[in-house]
Amino acid sequence: MANVLEKIVADKRIELEGRKASLPLEHFRQSLTPSDKSLFEALKAPNAGFILECKKASPSKGLIREVFDLDEILDAYTPYAAGISVLTDEKYFQGSYDYLRYVTGRVTQPVLNKDFFVDEYQVYLARHCQADAILLMLSVLSDDEYRQLAAIADSLALDILTEVSNEQEMQRAIALKASIIGINNRNLRDLSTDLATTEKLVPVLREATHDYVVISESGIYTHQDVLRLAPLCNGFLVGSALMAQSDLNTAVRQLVLGTVKVCGLTRAEDARHAFELGATFGGLIFTPKSKRHISLSDAASLVSQVSGSYVGVFVNQPAEQVAEFATQLALNAVQLHGQENAEYRQRLRTLLPNECQIWQACGVKATLPQNLDELLQETSTDKVLLDCQVGSQTGGTGQQFDWQLLAGLEHKNKLVLAGGIGPENISTALRTGVSVVDVNSGVETAPGEKSASRLTELFGRCRQY
Template sequence: MVEPNAMNRVEPVKSKSVLQEIAAHKRQEVDARKIQVPYQTLKANLGNATLPDIHGRFQAALAPSGIQLILEIKPASPSRGVLQTELDLDGILAAYNTHGSAISVLTDQKYFNGNLQLLQQVASSTHLPVLCKDFILDEYQLLEACLAGASAALLIVKMLDETLLKQLFEACIHLGLCPVVEVQDDTELNRALSLSPPVILINNRNLDDLSISNTPTQTLAPKIPPEIIVISASGISSESDIDKLTPYAQRFLIGSSLMQTPPKALPEKLNLFLAAGSSPNS
């Protein structure tokens, strides 16, 4: 069993905009870590580390045609609170490793009860590429993700200005990380497309109020060039959800519903997801 720090509670969001509050705290958190381990020290650690070649791993895993699942490890969330008080990581990974194309790990501690140690443990226990899912606003976090074993990193367009988005995107490419660029509306999609990203993630959850709708995937996916991998994320909890979304996307990131499923029941649930996506009526 894995017991992340403060697993028995999750910090509630208090401000009007969920993302604004999380981003403000994340900046303070990263600044504090940079004092403990300076940027140049972290960069030197990365240069001295013996790490596998991650160039292209995430994209290659999602490239095959048909339904591909990115399966998430998320101990808690602001919308649902604590999802698992103790993680049976061995049980979860036994299912994920045989049914998934990639794994996503939440590394935010305050709001999701995750951390980089969890990502490192997952990366060392799977053959699948791992996405570092966090609120990334500093290249420092990308260095941390690389050292922890990530093959990809999430860049949320909504929380990054033009300059910072481009800087972080280019830093990902330089480090060998696949930049997974997250969007929710047409304005964000246009900003993402200007970068020619390998992967775009469409978030069906509104990051201001945490509401969920399939509309983002249904409206944005048809506007994305076919050479870009499209991931639909959030609000996917049943076979019918996948059936509704497969006309628009074939890669799905699934988290909360899996975290609320006992590990022994995960293979059956994941088989149903895969079957739904490949059924004649989907």
């Protein structure tokens, strides 16, 4: 056991002496009832399942979420979570059994009590707080200790997340017939993370003959991380990566679904549906010649009715007008689809609110634009949108360029992919590794009118990995 872990476990045993004195087991043991929620079954459902964690602090990161509002956290988590994890260790994670009680009383998903389990008392206490699953770490427990705690958990119908971090522990988990195996990508000696740990240990499970699910824990920060490990896992446990984000709703959507922009919005009901399904951005086109043009007044009405992050689309329009629209509508970004040059973008940058980004669109024919590298390195350009160019028209063509051109490209975190994207190819688009995927005509019944069924299908496909 690593030194950090030894200290935590020693402190845990001291903590438990106090808990047993203040709340003796005999005071609540007889009133315990078995759990009726199965984390195991939730994780066996089709598509990857997410155990999303309520975590205020950690030994490796210190304080992660200063304003720890469980209602805000659960509102963001529950639409996407197969299970909710709650830290109850106070000294190192600033957790609380009060948090566990609150969460179990508020959500319908199974709830995992995450702590350093070393004593039978903790298993009973977890169920006393209405937890449905517990964490048992093979880096902490011997096989005999594991079996002892597992027997009590089984008597209370508590699922067990059995955590492993190396091949020896994986072999033990197989021998113990662990039903939920969590691979911790964190090195418990130096607290670094490496997703290759999951890739290395999953093949060992070929030796297992029992029914199990496997999840990957720690170091999962982006949708690309999820796509990398999804072929190996039934799910993921994510805490710190989300807890560090101020906009938790958006962070969860981006992790689970990728970052998707639904452009060409003209109706409030379409915007509402897109954001409810998981869109990160809504696009408003202010180019008068566009079939999906929306006026400033109509856009203001739409934005007031449906809160969300909006991107305004402009073509060769005066910088002052672009900045005025961005300010009035509190746009998150302006997307430029004309012949705007570096001088224009630099001037626009001085006029825009600080938080408003500049996205410059580029047309792609048979090859990537020659000035792409220059654009990607330009300080006044936050993202570069690549769209299929047909003749002189860039954008709105509904056609797709050869995405193989993106392979091996650097700075994909600054790229937006557009053109001919719909439910049929959204998964492929997300796997290109770009920052944002932009959909428009692929989810329409007519220009500017989004199809509810096509939007639902599109975001459903985003979860199929």
